[in-house]
Amino acid sequence: MANKIAAGAHIADDVIIGSNVVIGDGCTINPGCIIGNNVVIEEGTYLDYGVIVRDYVSIKEGGKIGARCILGEYLVEFFQKKEYGFHPLVIGKNAQIRSETIIYGENELGDYFQTGHRVTIREKSSIGNHVRIGTLSDIQGYCEIQDYVNLHSNVHIGQKSVIQKYAWIFPYVVLTNDPNPPSESLLGVTIEEFAVVSTGSIILPGLTVGAGALVGAGAIVTKNIEQGMVAVGNPAKAVCHTERITDNVTGEKVYPWQYTFDRGMPWQDIGYEKWEKEQQRYENNAEQA
Amino acid sequence: MANKIAAGAHIADDVIIGSNVVIGDGCTINPGCIIGNNVVIEEGTYLDYGVIVRDYVSIKEGGKIGARCILGEYLVEFFQKKEYGFHPLVIGKNAQIRSETIIYGENELGDYFQTGHRVTIREKSSIGNHVRIGTLSDIQGYCEIQDYVNLHSNVHIGQKSVIQKYAWIFPYVVLTNDPNPPSESLLGVTIEEFAVVSTGSIILPGLTVGAGALVGAGAIVTKNIEQGMVAVGNPAKAVCHTERITDNVTGEKVYPWQYTFDRGMPWQDIGYEKWEKEQQRYENNAEQA
Amino acid sequence: MANKIAAGAHIADDVIIGSNVVIGDGCTINPGCIIGNNVVIEEGTYLDYGVIVRDYVSIKEGGKIGARCILGEYLVEFFQKKEYGFHPLVIGKNAQIRSETIIYGENELGDYFQTGHRVTIREKSSIGNHVRIGTLSDIQGYCEIQDYVNLHSNVHIGQKSVIQKYAWIFPYVVLTNDPNPPSESLLGVTIEEFAVVSTGSIILPGLTVGAGALVGAGAIVTKNIEQGMVAVGNPAKAVCHTERITDNVTGEKVYPWQYTFDRGMPWQDIGYEKWEKEQQRYENNAEQA
Numbered sequence: 109m110a111n112k113i114a115a116g117a118h119i120a121d122d123v124i125i126g127s128n129v130v131i132g133d134g135c136t137i138n139p140g141c142i143i144g145n146n147v148v149i150e151e152g153t154y155l156d157y158g159v160i161v162r163d164y165v166s167i168k169e170g171g172k173i174g175a176r177c178i179l180g181e182y183l184v185e186f187f188q189k190k191e192y193g194f195h196p197l198v199i200g201k202n203a204q205i206r207s208e209t210i211i212y213g214e215n216e217l218g219d220y221f222q223t224g225h226r227v228t229i230r231e232k233s234s235i236g237n238h239v240r241i242g243t244l245s246d247i248q249g250y251c252e253i254q255d256y257v258n259l260h261s262n263v264h265i266g267q268k269s270v271i272q273k274y275a276w277i278f279p280y281v282v283l284t285n286d287p288n289p290p291s292e293s294l295l296g297v298t299i300e301e302f303a304v305v306s307t308g309s310i311i312l313p314g315l316t317v318g319a320g321a322l323v324g325a326g327a328i329v330t331k332n333i334e335q336g337m338v339a340v341g342n343p344a345k346a347v348c349h350t351e352r353i354t355d356n357v358t359g360e361k362v363y364p365w366q367y368t369f370d371r372g373m374p375w376q377d378i379g380y381e382k383w384e385k386e387q388q389r390y391e392n393n394a395e396q397a
Numbered sequence: 398m399a400n401k402i403a404a405g406a407h408i409a410d411d412v413i414i415g416s417n418v419v420i421g422d423g424c425t426i427n428p429g430c431i432i433g434n435n436v437v438i439e440e441g442t443y444l445d446y447g448v449i450v451r452d453y454v455s456i457k458e459g460g461k462i463g464a465r466c467i468l469g470e471y472l473v474e475f476f477q478k479k480e481y482g483f484h485p486l487v488i489g490k491n492a493q494i495r496s497e498t499i500i501y502g503e504n505e506l507g508d509y510f511q512t513g514h515r516v517t518i519r520e521k522s523s524i525g526n527h528v529r530i531g532t533l534s535d536i537q538g539y540c541e542i543q544d545y546v547n548l549h550s551n552v553h554i555g556q557k558s559v560i561q562k563y564a565w566i567f568p569y570v571v572l573t574n575d576p577n578p579p580s581e582s583l584l585g586v587t588i589e590e591f592a593v594v595s596t597g598s599i600i601l602p603g604l605t606v607g608a609g610a611l612v613g614a615g616a617i618v619t620k621n622i623e624q625g626m627v628a629v630g631n632p633a634k635a636v637c638h639t640e641r642i643t644d645n646v647t648g649e650k651v652y653p654w655q656y657t658f659d660r661g662m663p664w665q666d667i668g669y670e671k672w673e674k675e676q677q678r679y680e681n682n683a684e685q686a
Numbered sequence: 687m688a689n690k691i692a693a694g695a696h697i698a699d700d701v702i703i704g705s706n707v708v709i710g711d712g713c714t715i716n717p718g719c720i721i722g723n724n725v726v727i728e729e730g731t732y733l734d735y736g737v738i739v740r741d742y743v744s745i746k747e748g749g750k751i752g753a754r755c756i757l758g759e760y761l762v763e764f765f766q767k768k769e770y771g772f773h774p775l776v777i778g779k780n781a782q783i784r785s786e787t788i789i790y791g792e793n794e795l796g797d798y799f800q801t802g803h804r805v806t807i808r809e810k811s812s813i814g815n816h817v818r819i820g821t822l823s824d825i826q827g828y829c830e831i832q833d834y835v836n837l838h839s840n841v842h843i844g845q846k847s848v849i850q851k852y853a854w855i856f857p858y859v860v861l862t863n864d865p866n867p868p869s870e871s872l873l874g875v876t877i878e879e880f881a882v883v884s885t886g887s888i889i890l891p892g893l894t895v896g897a898g899a900l901v902g903a904g905a906i907v908t909k910n911i912e913q914g915m916v917a918v919g920n921p922a923k924a925v926c927h928t929e930r931i932t933d934n935v936t937g938e939k940v941y942p943w944q945y946t947f948d949r950g951m952p953w954q955d956i957g958y959e960k961w962e963k964e965q966q967r968y969e970n971n972a973e974q975a
Contacts, residue, residue: 124428139702139720142428142446157720157738160446160464172765175738175756178464178496187461187493204765207756207788210496210514225788225806228514228532243806243824246532246550258868261824261842264550264568276868279842279860280888282568282596284614288644288651289593290547290565290658304867307860308888308906310569310597310614325862325888326906326920328597328615342615342631342920355866362866369868413717431717431735449735449753467753467785476750476782499785499803517803517821535821535839553839553857571857571885573903577933577940578882579836579854579947599858599886599903617886617904631904631920 114151132169144180150201162213164196171199174207174225181212183231200237212249224261238372242279251296256373260307268296272319274366274373275299278307287313300335302366309344320364322350336364403440421458433469439490451502453485460488463496463514470501472520489526501538513550527661531568540585545662549596557585561608563655563662564588567596576602589624591655598633609653611639625653692729710747722758728779740791742774749777752785752803759790761809778815790827802839816950820857829874834951838885846874850897852944852951853877856885865891878913880944887922898942900928914942 195213224243295314484502513532584603613629773791802821873892
């Protein structure tokens with residue numbers, strides 16, 4: 109099919125463009141980019157130098173794609189079979205993806221997605237809205253990352269992991285999945301809502317870090333962590349409830365963190381308490397309707 | 398010398414090709430690739446967009462090279478001397494190297510070599526057949542990685558390491574080598590056959606992890622680990638023999654793992670027991686002959 | 687303004703060059719490079735294939751820039767505002783930056799700067815002379831790295847860190863900064879002169895590793911480490927003074943390391959003792975003058 113390139117799109121001369129491509133108004137495609145077949149790039153999207161967009165990739169409006177990203181990267185099937193299947197990638201609106209990030213086909217990412225540099229996201233990663241993933245993080249695919257999750261730099265998310273809303277994962281954390289390495293069993297880790305996993309901790313296969321729990325830096329977690337508990341050490345032990353933690357300087361309570369921190373969160377500028385009440389009111393109304 | 402490009406090779410118009418280059422039948426060289434001098438690319442090899450192949454690189458038949466790999470990367474000498482020496486790279490047949498991997502010159506890799514993305518392999522790394530190295534792993538060179546070794550993502554292999562056949566190394570493991578940092582002594586780590594080093598463990602300089610041993614996640618290994626033993630903790634202590642480990646669900650023994658796992662191994666579909674007997678029969682025949 | 691390209695500069699035909707660019711004699715700019723506006727590339731600088739140099743970047747004489755580096759990378763402002771501000775990058779003379787390194791604008795790096803591959807350096811990182819940063823290391827910006835600091839591979843330097851002269855940091859070390867994650871407080875770590883932080887250790891927010899101290903591999907540092915002390919374990923405990931450490935083979939003292947190691951240090955070939963005396967003599971003379 110013929111391509112539909114908006115008159116107001118700025119496309120460098122050397123860009124290679126496949127067939128059945130739609131490029132919206134106000135898009136900029138910089139030199140060295142390569143656009144495959146059956147690609148949709150919605151209005152106001154910016155592709156910096158040398159971005160590779162493979163077949164069946166859809167970038168919603170307002171995307172900012174850093175230099176030399178690879179979007180819709182080939183699954184292993186590409187190397188092994190003669191025919192490459194249908195493995196679409198959808199990137200939600202207003203994405204901000206920093207340079208050299210690689211995102212596989214067969215993925216669906218929500219709106220307001222942000223990455224650092226050189227992130228790798230393999231296939232079948234379900235990623236919600238307002239998710240941020242830091243430089244060098246490696247999402248191994250076949251996992252679920254819900255809305256407003258924050259992964260810092262250099263985090264490794266094994267297959268079958270589930271990371272629930274508002275969870276935070278700090279640098280060099282690994283969510284493992286093989287209980288008897290090497291084996292064919294894969295038991296994913298679950299990080300529940302509002303949980304915080306600090307720098308360099310490792311969560312063993314199949315375990316759950318409970319809602320609002322705090323895993324200390326360098327903890328090796330070998331048992332489930334109950335909701336709201338603090339666990340530290342190798343092997344990790346639950347030492348107290350997060351509510352007992354106070355700031356060293358102010359002496360004030362700092363957890364549950366949603367009452368003291370709001371940047372980038374849906375309760376920003378409103379406060380968690382008020383926001384939560386509004387949420388409940390909406391839900392009650394919805395139930396009654 | 399004149400280049401020998403097979404009639405059946407598909408080479409994009411903008412590819413830069415040096416002199417004395419041989420490209421075999423059925424090869425595909427995508428746009429943006431740069432091919433140096435004295436390069437051999439055997440039949441059926443695929444170079445995705447923007448691969449840089451420097452001088453004296455040889456890729457055996459059937460290679461699949463992902464976008465923007467750099468093959469035959471310059472040794473430090475390139476930056477420091479006026480003349481750059483002869484530092485060939487040989488990649489065995491049927492390699493499958495994912496995008497943005499960097500492999501230095503002065504390396505020889507076996508057949509069926511596989512990598513994830515953004516692997517770095519420095520010079521004088523001897524790598525056997527059927528070796529797999531995961532995303533972001535960093536092989537510092539001057540080391541030996543034998544047949545059927547599996548390195549998962551983000552593994553750091555210090556210089557002078559030796560990793561014997563069928564060993565497994567999981568994410569964020571570091572094999573160190575400097576006993577008194579910073580010093581000029583380099584004492585490499587040895588990981589023996591069938592040993593398993595779990596996520597995030599660190600092996601101190603000069604130590605040996607014995608054949609079939611299992612190092613637990615996050616272990617800091619400060620002493621040799623005897624064959625077949627399980628070591629955990631910081632500092633790591635041997636806690637039992639691997640044969641005492643049973644699967645949490647089935648209750649069955651899981652180690653030695655070669656009896657319960659075969660994917661990608663030479664005993665795949667035959668079973669280790671039968672395969673081993675055949676191996677011994679071959680060896681006996683060879684001795685008698 | 688018109689560009690000033692020296693007659694003796696070798697610039698590939700396809701290189702894209704902005705306006706107000708100065709390129710010195712003896713420079714080589716390889717194919718695929720992109721040079722922005724208001725860029726100065728001093729004499730004898732080498733840009734390998736596909737280097738992106740953004741606006742207001744200045745590379746002093748003798749730089750060697752590996753393939754596909756991105757120099758002057760965009761701050762987050764680029765994605766968020768209509769107008770991008772003035773964020774210059776200055777790279778000191780005789781830099782040796784390996785392929786695929788990303789260095790942000792608004793940075794000033796000293797002379798003889800060296801990196802491995804795929805290093806990331808964000809804005810407002812003050813970096814001294816003779817600093818070396820290994821493959822995959824991630825400098826998060828807003829930090830200070832003084833002269834002759836060595837960071838090995840895959841080191842993560844959080845914002846507000848200070849690393850003083852002659853300090854060494856080994857692979858997979860993380861300098862953290864958030865005392866109550868997630869929070870808005872940032873308390874940087876200080877690594878004092880001559881301190882050594884071994885592989886895989888994590889330093890908690892706001893702490894100081896004292897001058898000449900040695901942090902053992904895999905240590906989780908939760909308290910300040912006194913000058914010259916050795917700390918190991920999770921949580922780390924000070925176990926002895928570094929002067930009590932002897933080499934396993936020779937039985938000789940190895941710390942303070944500056945007396946036994948000199949490669950790349952200003953006392954190379956002179957010895958620390960003699961060099962230090964000379965330094966003091968200079969300082970005394972300067973005071974008297």
